[in-house]
Amino acid sequence: MAFVFLLEQVLNGLLVGAYYLLIALGLSLIFSLGGIVNLSHGAFYAIGAYLAVTLTPRLGFAGAFVASPLLVALLGVVIERLFFRRFYRSDPILSLLLTFGLAMIIEQSLRMIFGAAPLPFSIPSALRGQVFLGNFIYPRYRLIIFGVALAAVIATWLLVYRTAFGRVVRAGVQNPDMVGALGISLQPYMTAVAALGIGLAGLAGVLLAPISGVHPAMGAEILTAAFVVVVIGGLGSFWGVIAAAALVGVVRGLTIYFFPPAGEASMYLLMALVLLLRPRGLLGERIQKFE
């Protein structure tokens, strides 16, 4: 019997992995392709959630699901043009400070506009309910999150590894000067990367708003976990982030099964262990700029 319960926790952990993947994917993209340590990633996640709450009464949840990530991505374009652009080649500590400040400004703005109390928001009634596989239980909404996360991963992978756009961006990571010498301006590409990464944070915000509290500090709440996933996966590694998200989900689930107080600490222990054995993370690449 205990084995069945463990198996259920493992499968649920994979589902929770989709949750971690959604919050980490955009962070990893901007980190790997732009070299920006985006501490404001969680704040954009919060903006996505607040947009979902604001837009759903007007557009319905489906409308908000499409519109919110696009609006957050648009905000990403502005942020890249105004700020990120100045920091691609400078000391990473500068972009770290910039995005830290940005995160505080956004969190405080949300508090001033919407108040500190959590805003009510639920899963739309059409998406409620559970699916039973044998005796295992899966909320339909989590399965939808899993599907969307999968789709986001595949779309992002195709874009970065199977299109001309992706080739330029990846070349830019390795050798921006050479790309420039070939007559290609990297700037519009980097704007697109930032918009994509920040838009993904918005997408995570919309999807998770129905199952977690929508309050100003919600971004700060998930930021650390997102970083842990990216670090475990390895800088610059697309598949690493996916493996890390699944691993964190499963390890956390099993830890809670045996010793609940260490539930959240388990991901940090996992990170320490991975870094001890593989300092570049699970599937990290060697990137000249960061050596």
Add this chain to the structure above:
Amino acid sequence: MAHSDDLTRRTLLKGAASATALVGLGMPAIVKAQSDVIRIGHLTPITGFLGPLGEFAQMGVKLAAEEINAAGGVLGRKIELVIEDSVNPQTASAKAERLIERDKVAMIIGEISSASALAIGQVAYRTKTVFINTGANSDALRGASCNPFMFHIEAANSMMVTAVGTYLKNENMIKGKKWYSLTADYAFGHDLFRVAKKFVTENGGEFIGEDLVPTDATDFSPYLLKIRQAQPDIVASNLAGNQITNFIKQYAEYGLQFPITGFGFDTAVAWGAGKGNFSGIWPLIWHHMVDTPSSKKFVDAFTKKYGKPPENQSWGDYNSLKIVAQSFTEMKSADPQKLAEHLRKGAKFDVLKSREGYFRAYDNQMVQEMYAVRAKDSDKMKDQWDIYDPLGTVPGPNEDLEVLAPPKDGTCKMQA
């Protein structure tokens, strides 16, 4: 904007360098000094996981000050609030000292975190300044850590447990039932679970699961699976702040049907859960449906000013300032030293309930009525604030108010 220059780039840099987590920068809201005013300090967390409650606390105390000043102030002097974000115990202690020594406040109102309340209480004792705790529940504050200058309008954990426990007994939810509890893994949760477990086991219930939940957990699914596997009769929450919102939402998401109850609760976290998610029986020190004339007047004034009904946290801070104003008027003096004596003499106060409350001299706990509420079906809610029905008042009309108060077990030894 006199203090906007506090927020220099250097402050930001310092903050960034020292913090790995995000901490909001609070701007002190200090009004210019005047000699013909009575200054009152207000300290409560408005950032972090107790922030949502802190905001309601500030709304309550501001409304009280407005009403007092509109009626001519106290002893012909206006009340002036000095409001700050208490952030954490270290900051709370430093700010309490600054309020007393630099801003010369007559007394301090506020706090939600038991750890920060303890820190402020120590400053209060050292400086012989009254501090009324409006939101910290730990029994230890009324026990081993008690002192003659720290007063509690907020209920102790044991009072919350007895209040809701009375109704759980009536509903046959304790005797012979299997309980599964989730407890916030810090001082408040541990203290609450200790008294809750004592109450449940003494009344014939049994715990088959008792999981601690780290305060930074946002996903509850592994816990929910464990609960489903254990098949308890009752699921009990000893969680805190935003944790309760996440828990309620995901409990509904997983469609678990075991009845829920909780020993610690604030209305704001349930308002924030959204339609169709909130369920169970919960204790409250006050709620906006309490049917007394003074309570209705407060709800109307609050709703008119802020566009939403007051939360139980607003009640505490609103009443504390009213109590202080009334005491100064009765004493015909705003002498901070004498305030503690006056409050400890058992003066009675209208705290918007059907019976008046008073601070008992043993531990400075306000002895008063409490309530339990039951979540409403979502199709019966009139609006987003209408989420529960009152179950009634404890103690009953013929019972001594003190039956609810923490036991006088001798742990509190008031020093002079």
